[in-house]
Amino acid sequence: MRRPYPPYRRSRRRTEHPEEGPVVLHLRLITPADRTAEVIELIEQTVGTTHLAVVPGAALDPRGDVVMCDVAREAGDQLISGLRKLGIDECGSIAVEDIGFQLSTRAHQAEKDAPGEAADAVLWERLEGETREESTLSVTYVAFMTLATMIAACGVVLDNAILIVGAMAVGPEFGPLAGVCAALVQRAPRLAWRSSLALIVGFAVAMAATVGFSHLMELMDLFHPSDLEAERPNTDFIYQPDAFSFVVAILAGIAGMLSLTSSRSGALVGVAISVTTIPAAANAAVAFSFQEYRQAWGSTEQLLLNLLGIVIAGTLTLLVQKVLWSRFGAEGVSPSGRKSTAG
Incomplete structure (x- = not known):
């Protein structure tokens, strides 16, 4: 026999409609x-x-x-x-x-x-679900990583900043990075493993494919080893990491995580073109294929520095949000679930 539904308590209070709709x-x-x-x-x-x-x-x-x-x-x-x-x-x-x-x-x-x-609320269940989806190691994900790295390789050889920016926007690596951050905060080992695997395999396949792409372009007389040795004022920062590389990665990690938790996905485009992950991977692959090991190592350092900065900043951002929101909720909600009016 079905249990009767409890009576729904209606509120008699009326308010004015503000100019903006409710969220x-x-x-x-x-x-x-x-x-x-x-x-x-x-x-x-x-x-x-x-x-x-x-x-x-x-x-x-x-x-x-x-x-x-x-x-x-x-x-x-x-x-x-x-x-x-x-x-x-x-x-x-x-x-x-x-x-x-x-x-x-x-x-x-x-x-x-x-x-x-x-805007300050974090839907943890949704965040974990979205990062799990974005960090899935799929054919599409690997394809985007590979294409972005190849586009960046063209930008590196041509010293073309527009191609570098385009490659940054195409790269899907922030999804797994966000997954790692969410997994650390939520203590979700499966999500951490899934995201880490997507990052490692994605970059490995993309860089290996770009090495082959570089050799193919050299056979077509489009890539030349001298292109890497020449002065590249627009792209030489890719293989010369410094303190600013880590600072930008930290700031981008904070901005990226805030854009995810506040559902302002438009900001992710700005985050994507702020960090030098895809271009660094591309430069490392091209330099390795032409035996320019100094640039290959410098680009690898740039890549690892950016990845580390984003993970640290993203994790700390989520931790701060979790602590602040839990404290605010504890003060603003009574044990019965209704808003407290004390104080």
């Missing part, structure tokens, strides 16, 4: 019929939720009820974590999507009630 997430859940009451209770106890709707028996695979609600982004991680503790991700489904635009007094009030700011 809320939409959750669509499939829950077994005997777990729906628990889910509804959790949603009602979570500050910053609204627009709760239940469609009994609507789900066919798996069978159960469909529960939908909106939640302020800053309260999203708390609610998703609670749903996973109930095992809804195992016996049913948890789907989360961003709402691009919404007109609703209740949504504005939910965002106002939730502690903190939406």
Whole structure:
């Protein structure tokens, strides 16, 4: 026999619509019929939720009820974590999507009630899922790494900064780097191994392919060893690492991680063209193929320095966000789940 749903407590409070729409997430859940009451209770106890709707028996695979609600982004991680503790991700489904635009007094009030700011909130479950997807060692990932390194090789030989920037933008290496950072903070060894494997294999295959590409271009009389020995004012920084290389990598790592956690993916393009990972790998491959071992070693140092700086900065950024948000949440939410008004 089905358990009765608890009565939904409606708020009588009304607010003015601000000029900007609320930053809320939409959750669509499939829950077994005997777990729906628990889910509804959790949603009602979570500050910053609204627009709760239940469609009994609507789900066919798996069978159960469909529960939908909106939640302020800053309260999203708390609610998703609670749903996973109930095992809804195992016996049913948890789907989360961003709402691009919404007109609703209740949504504005939910965002106002939730502690903190939406831009500062980190959805850890989503971050781990996205980094896991981006750090998958796939044919497409290796292809992008290889193509980016070959484009950078052309830029190195021609001393063309435009090609170098283009190669930086094409390279997908920040995904696995972010995966390593998230794995260290979340203590997820599988994600750490998966991301590290994608980085190592991706760069190894790309550099090996670029060595062959360099020999092919030399046979076609397009690459010449003298091109590396000549003055290259636009690209000589690639094989001459210095303190600024590490500083830029640190700053790029912070910016990249903030862009991921705040869902501002546009900033990732700027991050990609700020670090010298792909160009360094390309220069190392070309220099190795032409027995220019001094440049090959300098480029390898540049590559390792950039990778280390990004991982350190990204990990520290996530740690700071986790500590600050957990402290803020502890102060802003009462044990019952409702926002505390003390102080």
